[in-house]
Amino acid sequence: MSQGFVAQYAAEAAMQTPGVAGLETSSAVSLKEAIGVEHEGKGVKVVFHEGNEELVTITVYPIVYFGNIIPEVAWNVQERVKEDVEKYTGLIVDAVNVHVKGVKTREEGRK
Amino acid sequence: MNQFVRFAFIVFSFVLAVFASVFLLMMFNDDVLGGMVQLIILMNQQTSYRIIAITFWLIVLALCVLAIVYGIMSGRLRRTRIRSTDIGSIDIGVDAIESIALNSAKSAQCGIKTAKARVAPSKGDKISIQISAVLYSDVEVPVMMTKVQDRVKKDIERYTGIPVAQVLVRVSRVEPVAARVDR
Numbered sequence: 001m002s003q004g005f006v007a008q009y010a011a012e013a014a015m016q017t018p019g020v021a022g023l024e025t026s027s028a029v030s031l032k033e034a035i036g037v038e039h040e041g042k043g044v045k046v047v048f049h050e051g052n053e054e055l056v057t058i059t060v061y062p063i064v065y066f067g068n069i070i071p072e073v074a075w076n077v078q079e080r081v082k083e084d085v086e087k088y089t090g091l092i093v094d095a096v097n098v099h100v101k102g103v104k105t106r107e108e109g110r111k
Numbered sequence: 112m113n114q115f116v117r118f119a120f121i122v123f124s125f126v127l128a129v130f131a132s133v134f135l136l137m138m139f140n141d142d143v144l145g146g147m148v149q150l151i152i153l154m155n156q157q158t159s160y161r162i163i164a165i166t167f168w169l170i171v172l173a174l175c176v177l178a179i180v181y182g183i184m185s186g187r188l189r190r191t192r193i194r195s196t197d198i199g200s201i202d203i204g205v206d207a208i209e210s211i212a213l214n215s216a217k218s219a220q221c222g223i224k225t226a227k228a229r230v231a232p233s234k235g236d237k238i239s240i241q242i243s244a245v246l247y248s249d250v251e252v253p254v255m256m257t258k259v260q261d262r263v264k265k266d267i268e269r270y271t272g273i274p275v276a277q278v279l280v281r282v283s284r285v286e287p288v289a290a291r292v293d294r
Contacts, residue, residue: 057199064207066214070271071194074201082198095199103210 006056006089007044013084014060017077019068024061024101049094059097066105074098116181123174203271205230212240215266219259222250224286237276245284256280
């Protein structure tokens with residue numbers, strides 16, 4: 001099972017959480033995109049545990065809409081990502097780390 | 112500023128001052144210049160001198176790096192806020208906090224035209240926020256800024272759950288009201 005495959009599920013789950021505006025792509029990924037390499041699952045980092053391939057640690061970098069209570073949104077993201085990834089891939093999610101990268105107002109998002 | 116960094120800065124500036132004065136003397140006095148050249152030659156030829164010189168320069172280099180790092184890092188929140196739940200950790204970035212501060216300051220309807228926010232760590236686990244704002248000229252500054260402070264503090268505590276120690280507002284400029292129409 002590849003990292004990108006798991007990351008896509010995680011990214012989708014995170015995006016569906018209410019209050020999440022998007023995922024922040026790291027500069028390394030945007031560089032990769034600029035070169036032309038396809039990168040699956042933007043804004044998500046998936047790390048497989050050494051020795052035990054069934055355990056994964058996922059880090060998500062969401063951008064949250066202004067007006068939401070950030071810890072609550074983050075909890076929802078954690079639960080959703082953990083649930084979805086475990087359901088669809090059968091892997092055991094050891095931890096979901098949420099690193100809120102920014103806040104966006106709704107008007108900005110509409111532009 | 113902790114004790115060690117302070118001490119390092121004192122040593123660093125002292126060394127810098129000594130070198131500056133020596134180089135200045137070299138410009139005006141040929142004897143000093145000759146002496147320095149001899150010292151440098153001595154350093155290169157004798158092993159014991161060389162070791163001393165190398166360690167000395169390494170220390171100076173380390174101090175330089177420390178000064179640069181400290182200059183960049185100071186005032187900025189060093190680590191972001193981390194709290195862990197049973198699933199994993201939640202981490203709120205500095206940019207997120209800054210942009211919440213900015214948004215709530217702007218939406219306070221207090222005549223702020225543009226603003227800049229900056230987050231700094233404060234005593235304990237709290238943060239302090241600095242806002243520098245450009246206002247419209249029809250604003251009663253003390254009254255309105257108190258309102259802004261209140262609002263920013265409340266909003267950040269509500270949205271992020273991080274206690275705010277203080278909100279500093281700096282009014283950097285005032286723009287005429289006419290600008291408001293054609294914005």
